[in-house]
Amino acid sequence: MTDRRSTDWRATLRRDDDNRRVQPWLRDRGSLTARLQACGRFSVELLRQRLARPTADEAALLGLRPGVRARVREVVLRVDGDPVVFAHTVLPCRPRGPLTRWLARLGTRSLGAMLFAHPGFARGALHYRRLDARHPLHSRATATLGCTARTLWARRSRFVFGCQSVLVTEVFSPRLHAAPGDPSPAQQKSRQAASGRVQSAPLCIAACDAQPRIANLAAPPGA
Numbered sequence: 001m002t003d004r005r006s007t008d009w010r011a012t013l014r015r016d017d018d019n020r021r022v023q024p025w026l027r028d029r030g031s032l033t034a035r036l037q038a039c040g041r042f043s044v045e046l047l048r049q050r051l052a053r054p055t056a057d058e059a060a061l062l063g064l065r066p067g068v069r070a071r072v073r074e075v076v077l078r079v080d081g082d083p084v085v086f087a088h089t090v091l092p093c094r095p096r097g098p099l100t101r102w103l104a105r106l107g108t109r110s111l112g113a114m115l116f117a118h119p120g121f122a123r124g125a126l127h128y129r130r131l132d133a134r135h136p137l138h139s140r141a142t143a144t145l146g147c148t149a150r151t152l153w154a155r156r157s158r159f160v161f162g163c164q165s166v167l168v169t170e171v172f173s174p175r176l177h178a179a180p181g182d183p184s185p186a187q188q189k190s191r192q193a194a195s196g197r198v199q200s201a202p203l204c205i206a207a208c209d210a211q212p213r214i215a216n217l218a219a220p221p222g223a
Contacts, residue, residue, distance in 0.1 A: 095163050131152045
């Protein structure tokens, strides 16, 4: 019998009002690390890395028996110090291979950068889900991202390398609301100072559960 929780992740993403702003991030199949680096100063904070039981839907997708432990890594991705993505990675303990060693040594480096830099990796389809309090990742994601949103949009995909596969889930903060690659407020100010005038520009990051910290940068009098 199919576990219904494993079917809550969908291969298609409908355009709804609540995902309109984050949808470009959800759909993009390129490197999330590269997109975030284009928005400002990028950093990775390692939250935990240990043997743990995957969620029920992860175990079903990876073909693991209930209760079997796997290598679980959780990090927060930051732009200009702000937490914008909670990333949760699951690597089965068997079979062992290069991924086992690479993940153990990764530390605060970006897993995504490694995956996209190596030609031997193949990425599966993206699947999407709106996480709420019923999902075990929701509470950890909201605490890590510093927001109180009742639901958070997430995506996940499986990367295959030889006989190993790793499942990567990315939960997006409501702060991310502009198209990937738009400049951060710090970058806007730098470019505006260099050009000698202030211009309006969309932001990559807005305040969570509040109005954007900088809605628009208005031109100075007489500009």
